[in-house]
Amino acid sequence: xxxxxxxxxxxxxxxxxxxxxxxxxxxxxxxxxxxxxxxxxxxxxxxxxxxxxxxxxxxxxxxxxxxxxxxxxxxxxxxxxxxxxxxxxxxxxxxxxxxxxxxxxxx
Numbered sequence: 001x002x003x004x005x006x007x008x009x010x011x012x013x014x015x016x017x018x019x020x021x022x023x024x025x026x027x028x029x030x031x032x033x034x035x036x037x038x039x040x041x042x043x044x045x046x047x048x049x050x051x052x053x054x055x056x057x058x059x060x061x062x063x064x065x066x067x068x069x070x071x072x073x074x075x076x077x078x079x080x081x082x083x084x085x086x087x088x089x090x091x092x093x094x095x096x097x098x099x100x101x102x103x104x105x106x107x
Contacts, residue, residue: 070088
């Protein structure tokens with residue numbers, strides 16, 4: 001039997017990661033993180049088209065602002081039940097093969 005590829009091993013590890021059991025970030029955490037890491041005010045994202053690749057159960061799911069927020073992750077099918085409160089459009093897919101036209105998003 002052939003061994004699993006590095007990608008398959010990574011996906012197995014991701015599925016078992018503790019943060020995939022629920023949406024772990026609050027809107028307040030997201031505001032703080034964006035400000036601390038990027039000196040970015042959340043209001044700058046208002047009315048933007050936002051894409052998070054490898055979204056998992058991360059910050060895109062609680063981005064409760066006027067915007068189009070889309071999360072892409074190859075594992076969404078595996079933990080979709082945990083994302084029932086997500087504000088994002090969920091796309092099961094790979095960052096290497098995004099199902100969007102170039103320049104479809106602002107951020």
